[in-house]
Amino acid sequence: MASLVWDYVFCLLPSLLLLLLSQALCWPRVHCWTRLAVRAAAWRLWVIICLILELPLDRNTTKWTKEAGSAGTDILSGSGQASDGPRLICKPTALAKYLLRHCGSLARPTLASWPRGDPHLQTLSSQLWGPHGDTLQFTRDHLLLKDGGIVALDWAVGTRLAERRRWEGRKEHQPGGKMLGCFTATPPVLLLIPQFWGGMTPHLKVLCHQAIRQGFYVVVFHPRGTAGCPLTTARLTEFGDPADLEQAVAYVHSSHPSSALFAVSEGSGSGVLLSYLGESGSSCSLTAAAAISPVLLGQQWFETAVPPIYRWGALFKRKMQLRRYAGSFRGLLDVDQALSCSSLRDFEETLSCSSAQLQQTASSPPVFSPSSGLSSGSSSLRGLSPSVAWALGERAYPPKDWDSYWERNEPLRDADEVAVPVLCICSRDDPLLPPASSLPLPLFQSNPYFLLALTDGGGHCGFTLQGRDEVQGGRSGYNEAEDDNWSHNAVLEFFRVVADFLKREERESGIYMSPPDYSQAVQWSRSSNMAPTRRRRATVVRRQRLQAPEESTLEAEEESFTWKRSYTR
Numbered sequence: 011m012a013s014l015v016w017d018y019v020f021c022l023l024p025s026l027l028l029l030l031l032s033q034a035l036c037w038p039r040v041h042c043w044t045r046l047a048v049r050a051a052a053w054r055l056w057v058i059i060c061l062i063l064e065l066p067l068d069r070n071t072t073k074w075t076k077e078a079g080s081a082g083t084d085i086l087s088g089s090g091q092a093s094d095g096p097r098l099i100c101k102p103t104a105l106a107k108y109l110l111r112h113c114g115s116l117a118r119p120t121l122a123s124w125p126r127g128d129p130h131l132q133t134l135s136s137q138l139w140g141p142h143g144d145t146l147q148f149t150r151d152h153l154l155l156k157d158g159g160i161v162a163l164d165w166a167v168g169t170r171l172a173e174r175r176r177w178e179g180r181k182e183h184q185p186g187g188k189m190l191g192c193f194t195a196t197p198p199v200l201l202l203i204p205q206f207w208g209g210m211t212p213h214l215k216v217l218c219h220q221a222i223r224q225g226f227y228v229v230v231f232h233p234r235g236t237a238g239c240p241l242t243t244a245r246l247t248e249f250g251d252p253a254d255l256e257q258a259v260a261y262v263h264s265s266h267p268s269s270a271l272f273a274v275s276e277g278s279g280s281g282v283l284l285s286y287l288g289e290s291g292s293s294c295s296l297t298a299a300a301a302i303s304p305v306l307l308g309q310q311w312f313e314t315a316v317p318p319i320y321r322w323g324a325l326f327k328r329k330m331q332l333r334r335y336a337g338s339f340r341g342l343l344d345v346d347q348a349l350s351c352s353s354l355r356d357f358e359e360t361l362s363c364s365s366a367q368l369q370q371t372a373s374s375p376p377v378f379s380p381s382s383g384l385s386s387g388s389s390s391l392r393g394l395s396p397s398v399a400w401a402l403g404e405r406a407y408p409p410k411d412w413d414s415y416w417e418r419n420e421p422l423r424d425a426d427e428v429a430v431p432v433l434c435i436c437s438r439d440d441p442l443l444p445p446a447s448s449l450p451l452p453l454f455q456s457n458p459y460f461l462l463a464l465t466d467g468g469g470h471c472g473f474t475l476q477g478r479d480e481v482q483g484g485r486s487g488y489n490e491a492e493d494d495n496w497s498h499n500a501v502l503e504f505f506r507v508v509a510d511f512l513k514r515e516e517r518e519s520g521i522y523m524s525p526p527d528y529s530q531a532v533q534w535s536r537s538s539n540m541a542p543t544r545r546r547r548a549t550v551v552r553r554q555r556l557q558a559p560e561e562s563t564l565e566a567e568e569e570s571f572t573w574k575r576s577y578t579r
Contacts, residue, residue, distance in 0.1 A: 052125065065130050065317050066441065096121075096500075099454045100461040105431060105511060109461070113507045115500040121467050122474040129439040132472025136213035137323075146218055148230070152239070153261055157402060161254050162239035163262070164210075166218050166228035198270040198297075198505070199262060200226040206249060206278035206305075207327040208236025213471045214276050217498050224502055227266065231258050233282075241335055244342055248362055249278075249308055250419030251405060252286035259286070263295040270297045272505045277442070277471055278311070280304030280434075281421045287432065288424025298508045300433040300501040303440055303471045306450055309416040312355040314444045321354065328357055355412075363415055364408040422450065428459045433504050435497050437468030463500060473497040 060067055098116055100106045109116060121127060148164040155161065200221045204214055210230065221228050233254060235241035247254060263271055273296050275283040280301040287294060305311045315321075329349055336345045343361060351357040399406040409415040417423075434454075438446040446464070454462040465473065473496040 056125070056128070060130070063317070063319050065319065096463045096465045096496075098461060098463055099451060101454070101456060101458045103458045105458070105508070106461065108511050109504070109507055112510070113500070113503050115496065115503045116463055120476045121465055121496060122476040123467075126474050127467050127476070129437070129441050129467065129469035129472065132469030132474055133320075133441055136469070136471045137211050139212055146215060153258055155234075155254060155257055157243055157245065159234045159243040159245060159254065160240055161234055161258055162232040162237060163258060164230040164232065164237075166222055166230070168222065196266070196268040197225050197227050198272060198509070199266050200228050200505075201259065201262060201271065201273040202228065202230045203255070203273065203275040203279040203283050204230065204232070204237075205276055206281060207324060207331070208232060209327065210237065211276065211471070213495075216495060217274065217501075220495075220498050221502060226272075226502075227269065229262060231255060235331055235335070244339075246361060247282070248405075248415070248419050249281045249312075249358070250285040250421050250423070252282050252289050253402070253405065255282050255286045256290060259295050270509055271295055272297055273299045274501055275299075275301045275304060277303050278305045280306070281308055281419070284421035284425075284428075284432075285419070285423070287428045287430065288422070289427070291424070291427040292429045294428075294430055296430050297512070298431045298433075298505055300435070300504060302435050302473075302497045302501065303443065303468075304421075304434050304436070305443065306422060306434070307444070307448065308420050309412075310444050310448060312358060316442055320442055324354055325351070325357060328354075332361070359412050359415070362408060363411055422453065425453060425457065425460070428457070431459055431461065431508050433461050433463060433501065435463045435465075435468075435473070435500060437465045437470075437473070439467050440470045442470040465496075468497070471497070 057067065059065075096116060098106070098110065125131060147167045149167050151163040151165065153161050153163055202214055202217065204210060214230070218228050218230070232239045233247040234243070235246060259271070259273075273283055283299060283301060284304070284306070287296070287299060332339070332345065332348060336349075339345050348357055348360040351360060404418065409418065436443075436446065436449065440446070449462070449464075451462070454460045468474075475494050475496050
């Protein structure tokens with residue numbers, strides 16, 4: 011009998027222990043201790059994983075914040091001291107002050123802490139996996155370029171959720187008004203530029219969802235040879251070559267001439283976007299642009315060592331693209347050497363620089379095949395016709411060496427020519443970029459077109475917000491996940507505020523501008539206000555505002571500053 015009782019006790023013991031544990035966890039103090047213990051154990055486990063994967067835990071990038079700027083450059087915090095939230099580093103202009111008053115996302119200090127805020131977890135999640143539940147629907151346009159190349163433009167035609175919201179909005183639509191979700195008769199167009207190695211990441215897909223919800227036409231630019239886009243020429247897109255993007259922007263602008271055009275780049279995709287803004291200058295068709303975790307110094311980025319897991323991931327993508335056309339490129343490049351490279355710099359130098367390429371004497375033009383691309387046997391002009399080679403200029407020839415490659419591909423080489431507002435969002439703990447102390451802060455402090463939103467955390471294209479619990483199931487789960495990304499909210503709100511600022515200045519100036527020319531000409535008057543003018547017209551003369559004797563030195567500096575598009579390009 012006694013043995014039977016003990017058998018019952020042993021059988022019920024696990025259930026009793028679970029019952030006691032559940033009751034104990036109801037006590038606030040025990041619950042707090044348990045949470046701290048679990049957090050400490052998880053942190054120690056994560057430290058071990060980082061040591062195995064050679065992931066840095068401390069970038070040691072906070073010591074330089076006291077030297078980050080001078081008085082008047084850190085607009086958000088008002089001084090050079092470090093702040094808990096994002097810091098807006100820029101020249102104190104009317105646009106910057108307007109952004110601070112109306113763009114609440116730039117002043118939101120609610121980025122997630124560990125573990126959701128860990129830079130590596132955010133980076134890997136944004137590049138490898140993301141929320142699911144509502145699939146994007148795209149339709150592809152293949153754009154034939156001047157040199158015979160092809161780039162792909164994926165137009166987001168909607169999502170199941172967007173279609174439902176659009177239908178609900180039509181029921182409440184009033185003639186002459188706006189529909190729900192900011193849908194208008196001429197919605198703005200948002201051009202997305204992926205990473206340099208191409209492909210749609212979960213981070214970019216979430217941005218597509220959120221932009222569609224807010225009423226944007228969304229189009230994704232895919233360079234030649236990436237994301238299933240066929241490669242029909244012997245030219246691969248160099249890191250900072252904006253020629254293909256320039257033709258794509260012209261096509262998008264001609265397709266929607268009455269819509270404002272914005273552009274967002276992701277990570278290394280900023281190389282081509284910033285190069286385009288600099289080379290196009292005042293002829294740029296964009297109203298504003300933004301770069302999330304941008305590569306501002308391209309050569310330094312290629313030469314800076316990154317953790318092996320990220321290096322091998324980027325190399326894998328690039329080598330898979332090269333393997334697809336390996337047979338066609340063997341007569342032009344040392345494909346075997348490129349495939350054996352163990353660093354991004356060696357791979358890029360082998361593909362792009364003539365000093366690392368095979369020297370060919372054959373002069374016969376290449377033969378193109380829709381299935382395998384091009385055949386070997388092109389000349390030093392890469393099989394280009396004389397007219398195309400003349401149009402491409404120096405880019406018809408490969409650069410001589412690594413330094414000459416960056417003389418024509420550095421993203422900020424023509425930063426002084428940029429003529430539209432550009433918001434760069436960076437984090438100090440970005441594991442894919444050089445340390446934040448190497449950021450070109452003087453550019454943002456002196457150039458009125460560049461604004462830098464700098465955060466303590468966020469990883470690479472992460473920027474997860476704090477206080478958002480993961481929603482399990484339900485049709486609203488994806489919407490909650492979209493709102494978790496601070497950079498997406500900040501970028502889309504930045505575009506809205508910039509457009510409102512330009513329209514306000516247009517009304518105040520009393521100058522009418524047709525929609526196609528609205529994003530082409532912008533003048534900043536002597537009071538630091540932007541007033542749109544028609545392209546290539548005489549400068550509008552405005553009455554000077556009298557300056558009070560008690561105005562500060564900073565205000566006097568703003569009065570002497572004039573911003574207008576000079577049409578130098």
